[in-house]
Amino acid sequence: MEKFIYLFRGGENAGLSPEAMQAHMQKWNEWMQYLGQKGIMVSGDPLQNTGKQVNGKNKVVTDGPFAESKEIIGGYIIVNAKDINEAVEISKGCPIFETDGKLEVRPVQNIQM
Numbered sequence: 001m002e003k004f005i006y007l008f009r010g011g012e013n014a015g016l017s018p019e020a021m022q023a024h025m026q027k028w029n030e031w032m033q034y035l036g037q038k039g040i041m042v043s044g045d046p047l048q049n050t051g052k053q054v055n056g057k058n059k060v061v062t063d064g065p066f067a068e069s070k071e072i073i074g075g076y077i078i079v080n081a082k083d084i085n086e087a088v089e090i091s092k093g094c095p096i097f098e099t100d101g102k103l104e105v106r107p108v109q110n111i112q113m
Contacts, residue, residue: 001080003042003108004087006094008074011101027095035079040090044077074101078108 016024035041049072053062081087084107091103 001082004079004081004084005106005108006077006079006091007104007106008076008096009071009102009104011074011096011099013099016099024095024098027098031093031095032077035077035090040079040081042078042080044075046075047073
């Protein structure tokens with residue numbers, strides 16, 4: 001098995017009623033529990049909406065790790081899959097798509113120390 005990271009971007013949660021938001025979060029919880037029970041999910045966490053960027057040779061520090069709200073990485077999980085195609089198929093069950101969000105699938109490079 002290989003490891004892949006899912007980077008969660010965007011998703012329009014702001015227009016949801018409190019009840020719809022709660023139902024949406026329940027779907028996230030159920031999906032994450034399913035991945036955990038199947039041994040697919042290795043780890044993951046949501047990210048706070050604050051941060052800093054350090055850029056270039058002069059190490060210029062700016063507020064916010066993002067340019068537009070749709071590009072905000074809201075969280076990540078690391079999953080096990082046999083290859084990237086399986087990782088993509090697994091990702092299609094993610095609730096982020098219900099709110100027009102994006103999910104980036106990237107292989108985690110194994111570095112031998």
